[in-house]
Amino acid sequence: MSSRTREGAEVGTRRLVLLGSTGSIGTQALEVVERLAADGLAPQVAGLAAGGGRLPLLAEQAVRLRVPVLAVASQADDVAERLRHELAHAALRLGRPDPVRTVLTGPQAAAELVEATGVEQEGDTVLNGVTGSVGLGPTLAALRSGARLALANKESLVVGGALVRAALARPGQVVPVDSEHSAIAQALASGRHEKGLTSPTVTGRSEVRRLVLTASGGPFRGRGRADLAGVTAAQALNHPTWAMGPVVTVNSSTLVNKGLELIEAHLLFDVPADDIVVVVHPQSVVHSMVEFTDGATIAQASPPDMRLPIALGLTWPARPDLGGLVTPNSWAAPLSWDFEPLDEETFPAVSLARQAVRASATHPAVLNAANEQAVAAFLAGRLEWLDIVEVDASVVNEHEGLTDPDLEDVLSVERWARQRAEEIIARRSSTPSDRR
Structure with a gap:
């Protein structure tokens, strides 16, 4: 049965x-x-x-x-x-x-x-x-x-x-599994937002004012740009709260991951990129928030454990019993959660993601492809950590953009971005840096 x-x-x-x-x-x-x-x-x-x-x-x-x-x-x-x-x-x-x-x-x-x-x-x-x-x-x-x-x-x-x-x-065929987007999907149930890929009915009606993406800040939270010269792969891979693969972990250290998540939220929920803000929350317990037009903000809080959003992705909209697998937050002792504004001067990746969304339908693909090349070069010891987002920005700024791209257009743009990123990386690798 x-x-x-x-x-x-x-x-x-x-x-x-x-x-x-x-x-x-x-x-x-x-x-x-x-x-x-x-x-x-x-x-x-x-x-x-x-x-x-x-x-x-x-x-x-x-x-x-x-x-x-x-x-x-x-x-x-x-x-x-x-x-x-x-x-x-x-x-x-x-x-x-x-x-x-x-x-x-x-x-x-x-x-x-x-x-x-x-x-x-x-x-x-x-x-x-x-x-x-x-x-x-x-x-x-x-x-x-x-x-x-x-x-x-x-x-x-x-x-x-x-x-x-x-x-x-x-409509509603996509269920997000990233913890931030799962949190937003859950919070959206508190209001009306019949828009985007995750909504079962798409009518354009919405009570949403802003989406608030939370970021742990990664291993380098609180440091200034001058403090990050000579960062090693081991340091970048030492995430304070999440256990993830190497590419995602490095992206978290540069906050490129948060920039990509901003683009993803824009596309998933049909909310303008300028209405999606990033706030640093080092405890990684509040996974994201939705601010509604009446001034209410609904937050989703849970332990930093990916098995919870994964389970929701498998059973949505039902909530399975994960007892013995995921331990809920404890309220038996005093606790505090911190929220800080993002230092976009030290971590410019989120601003670059907004720029890519505004520029064209293919600029986000260029950003992602260039970043994959840059991260691989960093992990291989061919590129400085500080150079990762600089390489990304150089390639994004060179791209002219396409409207209404098909799959071959996207693949062609990706190939160009990877090749151009590699050219820039090679030039930087052969040039002594005053940051070394």
Whole structure:
């Protein structure tokens, strides 16, 4: 017999396709799935996709959860053979049969996985936890399928916002998984906002005055620009409150992540970028807020634990019982939460994101692509931390912009931005810096 949520929707036959299963979002999502299984609310995991760097973990996930279809983005000739080898080992270790009947490989494998698993019902979910703009193809495939898209890949929306809008099968098909955007979606339920990708009815009516994105401030909160010369990768990766992948963690240290989240919020909720503000909240307990036209501000507060917004992405709008997995805030002792204005002189990335939104439909894609190159160069020791956003700004300012871009336009713009960023990085790498 299938189980039901509080709203009465059948969940026993729901299917889940998880993209990025071996990354931070993916591994936490599977923890949530196993917790939901205890209450009979877990979806059937129909497919898993991963990059290919952790094949033993992917194999273990597939065997443990009896997943029939896998996708690996790696283009290595022997990746399917190596995965089959790991599946045999995992099956032996766990004492279960190898359930995998299909292995897809290559750059398009994640998008192909969505079609191969046959998800199409409104109750089915594709959770996109891939990092980077490579998530755009799978995002579009998920939307075209008709399944719900639980979106943790902000870059696909930043890069292809117009394409994502055009691919929607129905209003309200997207459920945000980023903690800030999940918080906004929850707070919006306190008022009327029938706009954007997440609204089940899009009429243009809204009681929203502003969205308030909170930022932890990252590991360098409170420092001035002069204090940040010579920052190392280890320092940038030492986030004070969140455990994330390296690219997202570096983006958090520069606040590029918050700039991308501003663009994402603008596109998700159809709120002008100038009506989205960023405030620094080092405790990372208030995940974002919505200010309404009557002056009321509704905030969503919870521990800094991504499993909560992931769970909401899987069960929206129902709230599952996550007891034993997520510990609620404690009110048994005195506590205080701090809110500070953003130092945009030291951290100019948010201003750059606003500039990109105003400039054209393709400027956000240019910003994201240039930043991915700059972060990779920083982690490889080829670029100073202070140079990351400077490289981003140089490429954004050179871009002329396109109106009404199609997918090939977006991909072409991305290629240009990556190449131009690499040229600037190479020049900076070969020039002694007075910041070194």
